[in-house]
Amino acid sequence: MTSSPRVLGALAATGAAALLLSGCVAKADADPSAALTVSSTASDCAVSAGTAKSGTLTFDVKNAGDQVTEFYLLADDGLRIVGEVENIAPSASRTLTVTAQPGDYFTVCKPGMVGDGIGKSAFTVTGDRVAVNGPDAEQKQKAVDLYAAFVKDQVGQLVPAVDDMVTAYESGDDAKAKELFATTRAYYERIEPVAEALGDLDPRIDYREVDAVAEGLDWTGFHRIEKDLWVPAKDALNADGETPAWQDWAPSTTEQRGEFGDQLIADVQELYDYVHSDDFVSNLEDQGIAGVSNGAIALLDEVATGKITGEEDWWSHTDLYDFAANVEGSKMAFSLVSDFAAAQGDDGAALVDEIETGYADLEAALSQHGSLKDGFVAFTDLTDAQKRELVDLINALAEPLSQLTGTTLS
Numbered sequence: 182m183t184s185s186p187r188v189l190g191a192l193a194a195t196g197a198a199a200l201l202l203s204g205c206v207a208k209a210d211a212d213p214s215a216a217l218t219v220s221s222t223a224s225d226c227a228v229s230a231g232t233a234k235s236g237t238l239t240f241d242v243k244n245a246g247d248q249v250t251e252f253y254l255l256a257d258d259g260l261r262i263v264g265e266v267e268n269i270a271p272s273a274s275r276t277l278t279v280t281a282q283p284g285d286y287f288t289v290c291k292p293g294m295v296g297d298g299i300g301k302s303a304f305t306v307t308g309d310r311v312a313v314n315g316p317d318a319e320q321k322q323k324a325v326d327l328y329a330a331f332v333k334d335q336v337g338q339l340v341p342a343v344d345d346m347v348t349a350y351e352s353g354d355d356a357k358a359k360e361l362f363a364t365t366r367a368y369y370e371r372i373e374p375v376a377e378a379l380g381d382l383d384p385r386i387d388y389r390e391v392d393a394v395a396e397g398l399d400w401t402g403f404h405r406i407e408k409d410l411w412v413p414a415k416d417a418l419n420a421d422g423e424t425p426a427w428q429d430w431a432p433s434t435t436e437q438r439g440e441f442g443d444q445l446i447a448d449v450q451e452l453y454d455y456v457h458s459d460d461f462v463s464n465l466e467d468q469g470i471a472g473v474s475n476g477a478i479a480l481l482d483e484v485a486t487g488k489i490t491g492e493e494d495w496w497s498h499t500d501l502y503d504f505a506a507n508v509e510g511s512k513m514a515f516s517l518v519s520d521f522a523a524a525q526g527d528d529g530a531a532l533v534d535e536i537e538t539g540y541a542d543l544e545a546a547l548s549q550h551g552s553l554k555d556g557f558v559a560f561t562d563l564t565d566a567q568k569r570e571l572v573d574l575i576n577a578l579a580e581p582l583s584q585l586t587g588t589t590l591s
Contacts, residue, residue: 216241219288221250221269226290226300233281235308240277240288244269248292253334254279254304255287261513265330267294281306295337317521321470324517328473329456329465331513332372336453339368343449347442350406353435359410363499366403367553369449370506371513374479376452378464385448389495390430391421401444404494409433409441411496420495470518474586477514480507481582485575489568491560501550501557504571508547512540515585522588529588532581539578546574 218229219242228240242252251267254277263286264279283306291298342365349357369376369387376383384393386402393400413426433441455461465472487493488504515536523533550567551557563571 219243219252219290220245221252221290221292221300222246223248223292224299226252226288226298226302228288228302228304231303232305232307235281235283235306236311238279238281238306240266240279241274242266242269242277243274244271246292247271249294251291251294251298252277253287253289253291253298253330254281255289257285257287259287259301260509261516262327262330262334264327265334267330267333280311282310283308291337296341297338321521322466324470324473324521325465325468327517328476328514329462332375332456332461335368335372336449336456339365339449340453342368343446347406347446350410351435351438351442353438355410358406359497362403362407362410362497363494363502363557364553366499367502367506369403370483370503371480371510373483373507373510374476375456379452379455382448382451382455386445386452389420389493391419391424394424401441402448403445404496405433405441406445407494408496409438413496420492470521471586471590473514474518474589477511477518477585478579478582480511480514481575481579483507484511485572485579489572489575494560498559498561499557500560501547502553505547505553505557508540508543509553511582515540515582518585518589522585525588525591529591532584532588535581536578536585539574539581543571543574543578546570 216239217233219240220227221242221244223246240252240254244250248271250269251265252269252275253265254263255261256263263281264277266275266277269275286304286306287301288304289298289301342361346358346361346365349355349361373383373387376386381398384396384398384402387404388396388398388400388402389404390400390408392398408426408430409432412432415427417426418424419426419428468475484504484507488500488507491498491500493503494500519533519536523530550563
């Protein structure tokens with residue numbers, strides 16, 4: 182979150198870049214002989230085969246456990262959702278049908294529909310590339326549906342991650358809470374504009390102190406906890422560069438930690454409830470493909486206006502984690518709509534190539550400082566030249582990316 186103007190209607194999204202808008206297709210289009218079976222239990226996600234030929238694939242998913250479950254086909258990064266089927270009751274079966282291009286994927290089940298899931302396994306699609314058929318409107322709806330699936334998945338992982346971090350924070354295990362802080366926030370940062378569209382929910386979860394003070398709000402959420410965990414020096418200044426860090430602030434008591442921690446858990450639960458509601462689905466349909474495209478732009482704006490300045494995580498200096506998660510969310514949204522942009526003649530194809538190059542260059546530069554998996558260096562460890570390189574790459578990507586929505590809808 183930054184103090185820049187809210188992008189209330191923007192949407193963050195996932196895509197499957199390797200699939201180029203592969204997604205759920207009508208079951209009638211599938212070859213019944215190519216059906217794969219999946220058995221989801223409390224401890225395993227057993228798929229009948231680990232390989233298949235490109236084209237339309239059908240997964241017949243049986244819930245053999247005692248909790249409602251979900252099944253996902255993920256792209257090669259283990260994050261992007263190619264297809265998913267959810268709300269499978271115990272003893273019930275559901276079918277997932279996708280059009281899959283050649284490449285490497287993962288399968289995973291999620292009993293209870295929260296957390297990282299279980300039984301994650303490699304899945305390979307061989308053969309030749311296939312065309313994705315279907316009316317334009319139908320394909321656009323599939324992109325929106327995949328975005329919805331990604332948001333639900335990220336918030337589903339955010340819930341237990343926040344619970345673990347808060348448990349450490351409330352119990353006084355600051356070392357553990359610090360360890361979990363940045364990686365927990367990544368789930369939120371990938372889908373941040375969703376919460377921003379819900380009035381005061383994002384301010385409660387993710388406002389910095391200077392923003393809360395400026396708007397006369399109670400300061401709660403991630404960054405209130407952050408300041409407790411990384412107690413500022415007596416002569417430190419807040420992110421505005423003017424206000425003494427200790428002015429009108431003191432480290433939280435045990436009771437106050439309980440209140441701040443419980444409030445964050447409640448607010449994240451509210452976000453979870455929303456993304457599993459009919460209102461969320463309706464809002465997505467109203468936004469349509471433009472919302473997905475605008476989500477790519479909005480998330481890169483988050484990087485440009487806050488993360489790259491080091492103002493987001495002012496006390497922990499974990500800004501590069503937020504930076505990377507925002508970029509991931511932005512790239513995923515772009516990958517969902519890139520085919521529509523590329524279809525708009527030579528200019529559209531050239532724009533997509535320019536954006537893809539921009540993401541690759543930015544990711545390469547960011548990887549020099551770490552990764553979400555292995556950890557990043559503190560933002561304060563970057564030299565001015567390294568910060569300038571990232572700024573230049575963001576600006577180089579932001580300009581063509583700003584043209585994405587207009588090109589996609591033309």
